[in-house]
Structure formats: C-alpha cells, structure tokens
Amino acid sequence: MSTEERRIVVLRSSDEEIFEVDIDVASESQTIKHSIEDDDSGRVIPVPNVDGHTLAKVIEYCKKHVETPRSDDRDAQDALRAWDTEYMKIDQNTLFELILAANYLNIKGLLDLTCQTVADMIKGKSPEEIRAMFNIKNDFTPQEEEDIRKENQWAFE
C-alpha cells in the first residue's frame, strides 16, 4: 500500500451496483468531474442512466486510458490502439449502451471510439443494409428516395 493518500469516489449505477474508483479515473467523465467539484463531501455519486454492466465497462476504459501515459512513442500508441480494438469486441447491445453512457457521462475518448466503431459498421453498406442493421424506418416516399438517389449519383459521386 503506498503512503500517498489515494482519493476514491464511490459511484452507484442505475441498478444499485456500487463501484469504488480512483478520482482520476472517475474524472475522465466530465459529468462526474463536475459533480465532484460541486460537492466534495464524499457521498456516493449516483449514475442513474447507466447500469452496472455498462458502468463496469466504462470504468475499464477510463482506467486503461488514465494508466497509460501520453507518449509520442509509436509503439506505445499502437499498443493503446490495439487495446481499444480488443475492448470494442462487444455485442451490439453493449455497444449502444456504451454510446449512451459515454454521451451522458461526457467521456470524449470513449464517445469517439464508439462512434468510430459504428462508422466502421456503416462503411461500404447500402442504405437498405444500414437500415436493417440499426432498425431504422425508411420515411421517404418512393419518389423522394429516387430523387435523392439520382442527385447523389449524377452530381456528387
């Protein structure tokens, strides 16, 4: 145990799970950071929009990124990127929960990582495939859709 005092914050997920987290790790979330700044009394910080399973995953990301020192070293950067890639090998539900969490908790790095992952899923797909992937309803009339398709192809491709 180090002699230096390490400050811990306590987070409570929407489903009542409790997490004790280093203050630096928790502060990766701008939302939590502001919460701590506003109220330093050490009470439990509720995270009502995020369940325990997702919050654990979020904390895993924050911990890794706080622990890894910023470096210009190419190998170190590659290693972190590789870690991120492994980290993102998750099912779609977890992905969407993570996006919601990263957005609510305002963690830029995690939000960018999850959005990049979604973007990679979209690359090379047709509109029909994208709709199917994300369960999106096509609200264009056939004529509207045809007009946009034509404009895209004739003008912007």
Place this chain on the structure above:
Amino acid sequence: MREDWVVDAPIVGREYQPPCPDQVIENVLENVLHFLTARRDRNAVSLVCKSWYRAEAYTRSELFIGNCYAVSPRRATERFRRVYSVVIKGKPRFADFSLMPVNWGAHFTPWLSALAAAYPWLEKVYLKRMSITDDDLARLSLAFPSFKELTLVCCDGFGTSGLAILASKCRQLRVLDLIEDELNDDDDDDGADWISCFPADGTCLESLSFDCIEQQINFPALESLVARSPNLKKLRLNQFVSLEQLHRLIVRASQLTHLGTGSFSPSQNLAPPPGPGGNEPDYGPAFAACKSLVCLSGFREVVPLYLPVIYPVCENLTSLNFSYANLNAQELHSVISLCHKLRTLWVLDTVRDEGLKAVGATCKDLLELRVFPIDAREDSEGFVSEVGLLAIAQGCRKLRSILYFCQRMTNAAVIAMSKNCPDLVVFRLCIMGRHRPDHVTNEPMDKGFGAIVINCKKLTRLGISGLLTDEAFAYIGKYGKLVRTLSVAFAGDSDMALKYVLQGCSNLQKLEVRDSPFGDSALFAGLQHYYNMRFFWISSCKITLQNCRQIARTLPNMVLEVFTNMPVAVQDEDEFVDALYMYRSLEGPRNDNPSYVRIL
C-alpha cells in the same frame, strides 16, 4: 469481468430492456458521421431516412463535383451547409489534346460566387480542367479569410497577377500547387513578381509547386521565401531555376520531402565550361543532407553529368519523375539501380528497352509506371517496344498502373503482363502509329487486350490502341465488368464493337472514343446506359447531327454538345459531326457555351 473495485452487486429486480439502436444513434449521429469521409458512404447515409439525410447534409465537409455542368452551384450549396473543401472537375480529358474548341466553358466564376456566399469558412479548393481568371483568384483571396489550400490541375485562364494577389492576401496559405496549368502570360516578358508577394514576416507554406510556369521568377525573392517558410516540405520549381540556384535553396531547406529540381542544369553564364570541380559548388553534400526526400521530379533540361549528385537520396526515393529528362539507358541505369524502394516512376522513352530492363531488375515494389514518348507523332521512331514491356512484366509483379507509349508491340508481351501483374487497376497502352498490328505475327492486338480484361480482375481503367477488331471489344464487354474509364483511339471494325462495350461494361462511367469507324447505330446501343455515365465523348467517327438530335429527344436529361475544332458550327443534318460530348445533368443545357458549340 468484474474488477476488484466493485464492492457490491445486489440482485436487480428490473427487467433488462435493450436500447433502441435508431434512437441511440440519433443522439450521436453527427459524431458518427464525422468518421465517414468517403463519398459513397456519405451518399448511402443520406438515403437511410429523413433525419439522416439532414444530418449528413449538415456534416459533409468535402464537396466533390465530378462534372461542373451536371449540377448547379446553387443546388449544391443549398443542400450542403458546412463545406470546408471543394473539388470541381470541368472539361473531359480529351481537352488536353486540343480536341476541344478554345473557350469551351468550365468557368469557375459562377461556382466561386455561390461558394463565397455559402461557405465563408472555406479552406480548400481543388480544380481540374477548369477555367479560372485572375479576377476569380482575387475574389477568392478576399472571400475566404481561412483559406489554406489551392490546387489547380490542367487549368487555364489565369496568370501571374492573379497569383500575386493570392500570395499577398491569403496569409494562412499552406498549399499552392499549380500542376500542368496554362497561364495567360506565359508568352509575356512582364509577368507579375508573385514570388515577392508572400507575407514578409513568415509563411505557413507546406507545399509550393510552380513547375508549369514558363517564365523567369525573381530568384532572390524565392530564396527569401524558402528561408522564411519553416514548414515547407514540398517544393517544385520551374525550368528557369538553375542547378546553382537549386543548390542555394536546398541548403536552406533540408527538411524537404518532395522536390521538383527545375532545370537541373548549370546556368548559362558560368565562365569556364560546366563540370564538377571548377567554379561550381559541390552539390553532393546538399542533396545528401536532405534525408527526408522521397519524391524527385523536374530535370527539365537535365545535364546527365550531374546526375551523381542525387545518388545519396536514391535509396529512400519512392517516387521519381524523369518524364522531362532526356536520358539514355546507361544514364537511367546509374540512378535506377540505387532505387530499391521506388513505387512510382515516370520516364521518357529515350531510356529505351535497355533502361526498362534496369527498372525491372531493381524496382521490385514498383506500383506505377509511365513511359512517355519524346516524339509523339504517328511516324516517329519509337524507342521502346514489347521488349521493355516484357522486362517490366517480369520484374515488377506488384504493378498496379501503367501508361506505355510505343510504336511496336506484340500480343505475347501484353498477355505476359496480364499474367504476371494481376493487381493491375490501370492499363493504358498507346501504340502511336494507327492500326498497328502485332509486329511479329501481324495479327490484330485483340488477344493481348482480351488477356488483360480476363486476367486483371481489378481493372477499372483501360486505354486501347493498335489494330483492333470487334473481337477485342467483345472481350472488354464480356470481362471488363469493373471498368469505369475506357479510352479508344483508331480502333474497331464496326458498330458492334461499341455495342459490346456499352451493353457489357455495367460499371462504365467515362467513355472517350476518337477516330474509329463507329456510326449512328452504335450510339443507340447505349441508350439504357448513358444516364449511369458521367460522360461520353466521341470524335472523328461517323455520327450524324440528325442522330444526335434523335438521342437528345429520347433522353431529356442528357446534354448533347456538338462541335468542331474550328469556330464554325456544324450545319448539315447528314454531315458527320466532328465531336459529340454528352453528359447527364440535373440542370438542363448550360447557357455559357460559345456560339460554335451547339447544344441539342
């Protein structure tokens, strides 16, 4: 997996409800779209649903216009609201060969007006085969305070006075690349001294290319400019910069990665005869100090005696452009044998088959090769042949793109290349004499080109020549399913040839045909396909005005332009038109055409 910081994990009563993907993504859609830059992806996204269309239109930051007449500036700027970078293409490629009348169009001015109004934050403009005036350059400099990059490729209409205004007003300019442009005042002795106009207290310049400017520049001003441009990585000089002057520049800029060497010959006014060790500085160390150099070009009036000064940088070179350098095989060999990492090479055919053998022997990673003719006339001697092509096929197995001008070729060599270089994406063979057969067997070149489309499964661009019958076109139509650009000159027997292509090549976007015996029925064969193409150019064939009118009636959104090289309109309905250029457009016929370009 739970870490040791989880203290408590009570049983949860509530039932798990998975998040709705569409709602989740809706919240972060702009962030997701930030990571999508390819046009195809953006276009697909815009068709998903209305909210995605809006988000995509709001976040598209690069606007690509493949044909400046296919859409109006107003329509483009009304749909896309936050564009930072614009690419606009104008004339078709055959304009480069004086097949288009002067002042045909593709004016930047109306686009500039719309862009200036819609995107005051615009940073980058890339124009290809457009006409841009000095006034346009002046307006551009004033309209966009954050302007950073201007690239003009094969453009005309402007001169050094426009460049002077640009240099002085665009204080954040990082890139000014003038590539194969034709300036107005090239024939004047008094161009503007634009090099002196850059900000005096330092510039942001990263890339400056002016090798196409056919005028003297103020050298002391250039020296001073290079000295106060610490971020300069790419510098391409014109032929009026001598070797001593080049030397003075690179000793101040050893951080350069791309260098266009200018004339690469000593200045005319050196008193003793030129030669290393005389009154001249020792050029070698200056080049050796440029450790980051990966791309060399220029050599406009190369004196081969001085080539050894570039030997120290050869081992790191990935791109070498000798297309202006009159070098023989031995001279090329001395350089090429050191260039093991070369990926792109452009040369003149003066290096002969011998020179190409040296390339094949050393450049195992070569991806792109272009061999240009020093004399492009039909009856010129021709210094390379199937021997050179075979040497390349044997040595450069990773080849993806080739452009090869010659006077003699054989099917066997082309077939060998098709088998050895399966990664070919671009294959353009120009046998310059008309209707030349395989010079060994005297057969048409059908089998060679057939092998290319059969074996090179990634082929998207094809240029054909030589004696070709309809059989070649049948192969292309049957196997060239990925071909997007096809260039045909002096080829084919009958209209069937064009029919095979128009009906077979489902991905065909750009078709340029000249001096081939195709007539009206060939044109009708493509009716189903023309709306899928960016353009179709056909000249010096057997197309009548009457037939063009018929097509125009049948396809209301096609714009058909009919013209001759001479400023004289085509008159007679049954007369063959000199040239037909047709393209789809959302806007209907343009109204800025000169009088001798007739739009049907």
